[in-house]
Amino acid sequence: MSLDYYDAHAKEYAELTVKADMSPAYDRFLAYLPAGAAILDAGCGSGRDSLCFMKKGYDVTMLDASGEMCKCAEALTGQKALCMGFHEIEFADRFDGIWACASLLHVSEKELENVLVKFHRALKRDGVLYASWKYGEAERMDGGRFYCDMTEEKLRRVLARVGLFDCLECWVAEDALPSGREQKWLNVVWRKCHREDPVVRK
Template identity: 35%
Template sequence: MSDAETLKVYAEQAEEYAALTDDVNAADPVLAAFIEALPKGGAVLDLGCGPGASAAQMAQAGLIVEAVDPVAEMVALAGRHPGVTARQASFDDIDAVAVYDGIWASFSLLHAPRADLPRHLAALTRALKPGGLFHIAVKTGTGETRDRLGRFYTYYTDAELSGLLEAAGLTITARRTGSGKGLDGTDAPYIAISAHA
């Protein structure tokens, strides 16, 4: 993700975003299920980790967590959590092959243009070990737009996202829908999908 306006919003509101996400992630049943499904001491990539609340939960559970985010301020916050290795990187910097037992991409890939998602998913699938677990969550809908803060979003239907995951070679094992309030204060519907390589 390299949209300058989106990155600027996250850089300027890193602390506010941390305050918003810390408590939510601590009680997230989808994150708990993701952690439970991974081998003890497994290697995990948190893609678009933000301030690192999810990465912290994974590290506390004994997973080896690599957290990446394109925003330096987010990387600094994520790196403060014990057991979390955080580095600044974009989606295009993921070039590992068969390294991760799991990849957590929660509300990060929705900031990539629709045309780029197949390429990103292909790279992430390659980065997973055989049978590795992939989690993605995006806001549902259609089109691409900016929110009131100026962040770029791509919206997906369940069918569209499922098709893209399957085209990348992933097998869908679970899905969950819901709605939640984001940094811009609006409540939006979302879908979270788990899949295996």
């Protein structure tokens, strides 16, 4: 259902989010990456973050499950976006960093573990993952989109079950959209652990 929403409202969503100031999160994430690092923008949306990373000299791969959102990202950046869902990712040791800004929040807690396995496999040794969720405990539908909200404790349980990442940073931030809405976000930066790559659960 979330995918249908983004296909139907891609331009509207892009216009709403493209000017959000994500610089504090950029700074935390990029601090762990080498110059010119390979970054996967997983759920690239409007292409806002990819464009910023490209301008800073990073090698960016854009990915989004919504074909219409991919078109928006391509128009903004001038670069091709991969149209695929997280479950379709088959990269191995490809990226220094994965940027998943407000995208994993559409994945259920149960399915999140499988997605994290794929992200772990896609990252190079010592690669880092940035991700953010709306703050809360619920799994819910809102305006045609599915959300899995997260708290520190809920995400800690997921991390313990998966066992593939070490938490480098975890913080709660106010909403970055210029609309002024009241929404808190849980943000994390995780580092890939050097453990055996598990099999995705069916």
